[in-house]
Amino acid sequence: QDTLHDLAAAQGRYFGSATDNPELPDAAYAEILGSEFGQITPGNSMKWDTIEPVQGRFDFTKGDVITDFAQQHGQTVRGHTLVWHSQLPGWVGSLPSAQVETAMTDHITAEATHYRGEVAAWDVVNEPFNEDGTFRTSPFYTAMGSDYIATALRAAHAADPDAKLYINDYNIEGMGAKSDAMYDLVSELLDEGVPLDGVGMQAHLAIQYGFPYQMQANMQRFADLGLDVAVTELDVRMQLPADAAKLATQSSYYGQVVDACLAVGRCVGITIWDYTDKYSWVPSTFPGEGAANLYDDDLAPKPAYDAVRTALGGE
Numbered sequence: 001q002d003t004l005h006d007l008a009a010a011q012g013r014y015f016g017s018a019t020d021n022p023e024l025p026d027a028a029y030a031e032i033l034g035s036e037f038g039q040i041t042p043g044n045s046m047k048w049d050t051i052e053p054v055q056g057r058f059d060f061t062k063g064d065v066i067t068d069f070a071q072q073h074g075q076t077v078r079g080h081t082l083v084w085h086s087q088l089p090g091w092v093g094s095l096p097s098a099q100v101e102t103a104m105t106d107h108i109t110a111e112a113t114h115y116r117g118e119v120a121a122w123d124v125v126n127e128p129f130n131e132d133g134t135f136r137t138s139p140f141y142t143a144m145g146s147d148y149i150a151t152a153l154r155a156a157h158a159a160d161p162d163a164k165l166y167i168n169d170y171n172i173e174g175m176g177a178k179s180d181a182m183y184d185l186v187s188e189l190l191d192e193g194v195p196l197d198g199v200g201m202q203a204h205l206a207i208q209y210g211f212p213y214q215m216q217a218n219m220q221r222f223a224d225l226g227l228d229v230a231v232t233e234l235d236v237r238m239q240l241p242a243d244a245a246k247l248a249t250q251s252s253y254y255g256q257v258v259d260a261c262l263a264v265g266r267c268v269g270i271t272i273w274d275y276t277d278k279y280s281w282v283p284s285t286f287p288g289e290g291a292a293n294l295y296d297d298d299l300a301p302k303p304a305y306d307a308v309r310t311a312l313g314g315e
């Protein structure tokens with residue numbers, strides 16, 4: 001039968017999954033990762049602490065394993081992520097403010113140059129906003145104010161002019177203060193001619209918090225600015241234990257995200273934040289929650305998998 005990616009591709013989209021290096025030796029896992037999905041995102045191995053743990057010393061080993069896997073399986077790669085306040089090695093935060101801009105642009109230049117031609121799209125800046133729409137404090141914001149975002153995008157574009165450049169965040173899937181702030185930011189960047197191709201909506205959803213408010217209309221307003229939109233880290237967690245009712249709600253959320261993306265011409269694709277509960281980030285971050293993914297711990301498809309298939313136009 002058609003894979004999720006086949007179904008998405010028939011609609012001009014990709015369907016992808018995050019993955020991580022320690023999972024790849026799991027042969028049953030890797031088999032599904034390599035066959036069902038047309039795009040992969042490294043969950044950790046292209047982050048700053050992995051790539052440049054010591055200033056000026058770059059180690060692309062783990063990221064290269066991901067791009068090699070993608071090449072062997074005919075998949076595209078979303079690079080994640082060049083500039084983020086988290087998983088940032090300590091030395092960045094210890095730099096005198098006057099040295100942060102150069103450290104940032106050097107990091108971007110080295111990484112985006114290394115992966116030129118292998119990474120189709122970069123999350124250049126990840127999670128720049130607080131929940132209320134103010135800018136999040138980070139070594140970059142402290143040193144440069146919000147200008148760090150334009151500077152980062154320009155450096156990424158210079159290093160890889162062909163990669164699609166994104167700003168990525170969570171809780172911007174629906175209309176609200178945080179997505180309004182993102183809308184204002186990207187509008188200004190476009191007005192200033194800063195190279196920016198798209199907005200990434202992570203979409204770490206939870207059934208107990210409800211479905212994002214007006215997701216399709218929110219995606220559409222970014223698209224109307226001339227930007228691509230991507231769902232970059234979709235999962236739908238719940239309070240454990242899972243039961244049939246919760247799994248049905250979860251299925252409906254997954255289906256609604258697919259519906260929203262397919263309804264917006266510039267929504268280019270969907271990436272789930274790993275495909276199986278076996279390797280989900282959720283239980284360690286939200287104790288008592290989980291079951292967030294399309295496949296269960298034994299790599300068997302859940303009701304949400306069928307809901308995604310149906311929403312993608314599958315049988």
Ligand code: G3I
Nearest residue numbers: 020043044080081086087126170202204233273280281285
């Ligand atoms: O590498 C160390 C390892 O040496 C150590 O033995 C082990 C012990 O806990 O920890 C390992 O580091 C972990 C790392 O993943 C690699 O596995 C960290 O503790 C753990 O916190 C880290 O979690 C990652 C998280 O980002 C960190 O913020 C998740 O795997 C990753 O899925 C998650 O992804 C983020 C996106 O980048 C941005 N959006 C939110 C999303 C979910 O949090």
